[in-house]
Amino acid sequence: MKRYDLIVIGAGPAGLSAAIQGANSGMNVAVFDENAKPGGQLFKQIHKFFGSKEHQAKTRGFRIGQKLLADAEKAGVEVFLNSVVMGLYENKEIMVMQQDKVFHYKGDTILVATGARENMIPFEGWTLPGVMGAGAAQTMMNLHGVQPGSRVLMVGSGNVGLVVSYQLLQAGVQVAAIVDAAPRVGGYGVHASKLTRTGIPFYLSHTVVKAEGTDHVTGAVIAQVDEKFRPIPGTEKHFDVDTVCMAVGLSPMSQLLQMSGCETTDKGGTVPVVNSCGETTLSGIFAAGDVAGIEEASSAMITGRLAGAAAANKLGFLSDEDFVEVSAQMKNSLRQLHEGTFSPQNKGRTDLTLTDEGIALSDSLFKYGYLSDGEIGRYPGVTEKKVGIHPVIECTQNIPCNPCQDACRFGCITIGKSITNLPIVNGEAKCVGCGMCVASCSGQAIFLVDDDYGDGQATVTMPYEFLPYPEAGAKGVALGRDGKAVCEAEVVSCRVSPAMDHTALLTIKVPKEMSMKARFFSQEVTK
């Protein structure tokens, strides 16, 4: 039976990070993954990630995946694909199906990083073709280049639902509406705003009650829910859609850990009880990433690396001194991601009213998915009536992200030490209109406004990630934050550069009084 110092189950962000750390410490590492391609969910993530520089913020997820793979290869990690780990047994033995044979391996340490599965909720017609997980839709679009449908109803307003809805739009699929049983948008306000300004409505306190059709989805019905989440008869609304996407949460895939015999608990699904480095109650068996508790890819990479370091330390590959250093660094990095409005301790709370700075959170953003005109002025990233071009940062919730601060070389933007602080625009600093902040914002919440364009006109520069790019001179309408047409608009320019990594800077010309209202551009006349 072949033996490894570290066996990693799952080649996603957590597993690969652990494997790299282990191999770089001198361990003989094998990674097993049941899929044909490594990377877990990372290669489907075409959006820019949040965080700080050390979390690889403003880098698109699939590029982070490419880097992890290259690092793993360089470190000498053995990656076995199409290798289904079917069992985790006593003495850290695993049973693996590879092609048509069953193999057994032993690890002196084992890391389980098997990730999560998508939740489903049953409703009339949910077994019809066309009802799918949001992750499945993402796989079809971003890995296989196939549109999952032509018009989608998205169920779930957490970050998965919001991000996938946006990617559906990018893939040329219409999104009819986003539905959530909760009374508040679950994900980041900036993700919601990207959708509302294109005209997509949110139906909160609503749930899907029926998918219509005989052999595939031809429509969907939603209804309002009462405080116990029961549909209220008579509130039904129909949508002509051919696809219903479910983004109603994830559950850890912890079966291997359960069969290993380690202690488990319930944290939105069965998860192993782990110490601060991811070690389970069975010595030498670790868990990291979503299988140990649902979070996201950035924290999975950190918990993975931490567990890899702990495994290396346990077997003597990493000195106590070095381990203390890596672990302090990782724990600090993780702490940064765990702060702010969407921190784990705030999960599910609906009573938050203030930002960390003491500014009232936007009610409209929670209820409708966009900031209202009346609320926008109170945030430190928003300065009105300044002479000349300047950034307007519509970042109003404490999310762990700070690339805008590094993007501006002219000192216009300050976030400070805590990466969850709201960005502050310094009205004194000279903005040159380079737009690097606009492209750096993973939440696409930064706009450049120039009220002095002449002839009573102003320009608004916005991040734009849809093809084809509008051409200079193109006429259309400017849409407000709520997605409603506010005025006629003309494209001044559409700038693309490698440094902006596919976020174009679209500049439109609008009447001066609309400079704080126009936030999207559409060439189709929408009434």
Place this chain on the structure above:
Amino acid sequence: MSIYMDRNDDIGAFLPKPDDNLIVCRCEEITKGEIRKAIHEGMRTMTEIRRFLRPGMGLCQGNTCGKIVKDILARELGTRPAVLEDCTARGPARPVEIEVFGNEAGK
């Protein structure tokens, strides 16, 4: 976690509901009504329901329906899903053809 195993707890009689014909386990084609009925007939744990009706024994191995069945069980028992145990996990964790399962490498 096993406080709801007591079969003396009175959970009332099985009462039909309009959504009883909803398929819950797609692999084995088991309806919500069948699961609810089984609970009222005495299947008070996830493992018992699996042995009795086979939800979670098909191709997806309960990856889709496991959570839904647990929610139904919790509701019928008047408790929260978090206090209920999952089905016993054992290998093979993924479906495997018996021909392959018996094909030990090196033998």
